[in-house]
Amino acid sequence: MTPSRDVEPAKPVQLDKRRMILDAAVVAFATRGFHACRVSDIADEANVAYGLVYHYFRSKDEVLDTLFLERWNVLLEVIAEIDAQPLPAREKLHAIASFIIESYRHDPDLMKVIIVEVTRAANSFGRTHLAKIREAYALIADIVGKAQADGTFRSAVTPTFAALAFYGAIEQVLTGWIFDTLPQGEPEFDQAKAFIVETICGGLDAAAAR
Amino acid sequence: MTPSRDVEPAKPVQLDKRRMILDAAVVAFATRGFHACRVSDIADEANVAYGLVYHYFRSKDEVLDTLFLERWNVLLEVIAEIDAQPLPAREKLHAIASFIIESYRHDPDLMKVIIVEVTRAANSFGRTHLAKIREAYALIADIVGKAQADGTFRSAVTPTFAALAFYGAIEQVLTGWIFDTLPQGEPEFDQAKAFIVETICGGLDAAAAR
DNA sequence: CGAGCTGTTGACTGACCAGTCAATCCGACA
DNA sequence: TGTCGGATTGACTGGTCAGTCAACAGCTCG
Numbered sequence: 001m002t003p004s005r006d007v008e009p010a011k012p013v014q015l016d017k018r019r020m021i022l023d024a025a026v027v028a029f030a031t032r033g034f035h036a037c038r039v040s041d042i043a044d045e046a047n048v049a050y051g052l053v054y055h056y057f058r059s060k061d062e063v064l065d066t067l068f069l070e071r072w073n074v075l076l077e078v079i080a081e082i083d084a085q086p087l088p089a090r091e092k093l094h095a096i097a098s099f100i101i102e103s104y105r106h107d108p109d110l111m112k113v114i115i116v117e118v119t120r121a122a123n124s125f126g127r128t129h130l131a132k133i134r135e136a137y138a139l140i141a142d143i144v145g146k147a148q149a150d151g152t153f154r155s156a157v158t159p160t161f162a163a164l165a166f167y168g169a170i171e172q173v174l175t176g177w178i179f180d181t182l183p184q185g186e187p188e189f190d191q192a193k194a195f196i197v198e199t200i201c202g203g204l205d206a207a208a209a210r
Numbered sequence: 211m212t213p214s215r216d217v218e219p220a221k222p223v224q225l226d227k228r229r230m231i232l233d234a235a236v237v238a239f240a241t242r243g244f245h246a247c248r249v250s251d252i253a254d255e256a257n258v259a260y261g262l263v264y265h266y267f268r269s270k271d272e273v274l275d276t277l278f279l280e281r282w283n284v285l286l287e288v289i290a291e292i293d294a295q296p297l298p299a300r301e302k303l304h305a306i307a308s309f310i311i312e313s314y315r316h317d318p319d320l321m322k323v324i325i326v327e328v329t330r331a332a333n334s335f336g337r338t339h340l341a342k343i344r345e346a347y348a349l350i351a352d353i354v355g356k357a358q359a360d361g362t363f364r365s366a367v368t369p370t371f372a373a374l375a376f377y378g379a380i381e382q383v384l385t386g387w388i389f390d391t392l393p394q395g396e397p398e399f400d401q402a403k404a405f406i407v408e409t410i411c412g413g414l415d416a417a418a419a420r
Numbered sequence: 421c422g423a424g425c426t427g428t429t430g431a432c433t434g435a436c437c438a439g440t441c442a443a444t445c446c447g448a449c450a
Numbered sequence: 451t452g453t454c455g456g457a458t459t460g461a462c463t464g465g466t467c468a469g470t471c472a473a474c475a476g477c478t479c480g
Binding site for chain 1: 456
């Protein structure tokens with residue numbers, strides 16, 4: 001590149017302090033919970049001075065905001081992409097469950113923070129993000145609605161309701177893993193994807209014709 | 211009045227200050243959220259001096275503990291009673307969903323506190339009660355397991371998993387009502403009971419034989 | 421009547437922590 | 451080399467509350 005310095009600084013640490021703070025916040029929030037976590041915990045975890053957090057973020061809340069929005073927007077995009085593909089509704093739902101569960105597998109701390117501190121905390125904090133969260137429900141409901149229209153799904157329940165149940169099942173499973181109420185590991189992850197879809201789409205009833 | 215005193219004090223207020231404090235706490239927690247709610251808010255709401263809260267409870271946490279346990283134990287008993295009756299599994303599930311939804315209809319503030327501050331807050335606070343919460347899952351899973359054994363339900367998913375999905379759907383619906391994401395009212399309450407059971411038991415798939 | 425108990429009061433304290441800010445560092449550029 | 455501005459530092463402040471405590475009220479029983 002240039003005469004005076006390396007092609008790549010190649011330092012794994014440093015570089016983007018803002019990013020470091022965000023990553024540290026994930027660990028800090030996941031470990032102690034948002035409320036119990038002090039701003040100094042984030043700074044310590046990031047090996048950065050207390051005040052620097054306030055150089056990059058207006059408040060402790062804004063740090064969590066940023067983490068949530070970064071990730072949730074990805075989720076919304078992915079759901080839209082999945083929906084755009086020419087797949088049967090059941091497979092679309094499987095793909096969505098799959099993406100969320102893979103997100104957890106890849107970065108459990110981040111998902112823990114998003115679910116526990118935002119999604120499931122619609123009081124206190126998540127209130128700000130209710131609309132954003134609802135967008136995801138709406139996208140899922142849309143998938144169900146279209147499948148009902150073309151006869152793939154029956155119309156016994158409203159799309160809104162089906163979306164709620166579907167997302168609710170995913171959230172309960174993740175919550176189970178997060179708090180060690182449910183065994184987790186590679187096989188469990190794949191099993192969960194299948195079970196969520198099977199429960200919501202297949203149902204429990206042993207109809208005569210099955 | 212009578213010479214010395216009435217047969218019944220008949221005063222609607224007073225009588226049991228401890229109860230008054232608990233009822234006030236429900237309102238205070240529901241309105242401001244557990245964290246944002248100060249102990250003085252509870253005392254004010256109960257028309258009682260600050261210190262009296264500490265006469266009846268060791269801490270602010272213990273107030274919430276008490277509220278949760280009082281109600282959750284009732285839930286566990288009711289589920290056990292329902293299970294003891296000679297009903298098809300599907301109707302047992304309907305009875306459970308019904309009880310929870312009626313609890314909300316009867317006292318939305320209390321259910322809001324229990325769900326938002328305990329059940330969905332397994333971090334911070336609800337951690338203490340994880341075992342208690344799991345008991346409910348276990349009872350539901352048991353109902354499903356027995357139905358699978360006698361062939362009423364198919365065995366495509368584990369009972370544990372079905373219980374998670376079932377309870378998850380109920381919680382999502384309540385959460386929707388609590389935060390006004392979902393329309394609520396008499397017809398919606400009954401519809402929700404039916405839809406929850408229909409989704410979990412009937413499934414979305416339009417099997418040929420239906 | 422008074423001793424002793426429970427119930428009741430609310431001012432006060434001690435701890436905690438988000439957010440501020442003045443000072444310092446450091447790289448870019450003239 | 452000097453100046454400028456963003457990056458970085460961490461001590462400090464202000465406000466908030468949970469929980470304490472000393473005093474007081476009112477009942478019961480001897």
